[in-house]
Amino acid sequence: MLLALLAVVMVVGLAGPAAPVGAAEADAGRAGSGRAPIVQQGDELGNSLPRPNSGHEPTHAGDRGGSAQRVLFGVLLAGTAFIAVMVVRQVRRTRRAVTT
Numbered sequence: 001m002l003l004a005l006l007a008v009v010m011v012v013g014l015a016g017p018a019a020p021v022g023a024a025e026a027d028a029g030r031a032g033s034g035r036a037p038i039v040q041q042g043d044e045l046g047n048s049l050p051r052p053n054s055g056h057e058p059t060h061a062g063d064r065g066g067s068a069q070r071v072l073f074g075v076l077l078a079g080t081a082f083i084a085v086m087v088v089r090q091v092r093r094t095r096r097a098v099t100t
Contacts, residue, residue, distance in 0.1 A: 058066035
């Protein structure tokens with residue numbers, strides 16, 4: 001039953017309306033589309049990736065490399081460390097309880 005439901009969902013998902021090639025580029029930047037226009041950055045070879053050290057210094061907290069991103073990174077590291085410490089403590093407690 002579950003397999004049949006999954007098959008139906010996959011067929012319906014694959015058979016949905018497909019956007020023509022290039023529709024995203026044509027619609028990007030149009031008023032009310034909710035999408036920002038595509039801005040090409042890169043070198044003269046047409047590479048879309050920015051060159052190293054070609055950006056600008058962060059001026060606001062939310063900019064790339066700004067203080068908000070650094071704080072978020074620290075929070076993620078602290079959260080991961082906290083989870084690791086709690087797992088190690090629980091493993092030690094369990095081993096102690098089993099051996100006694």
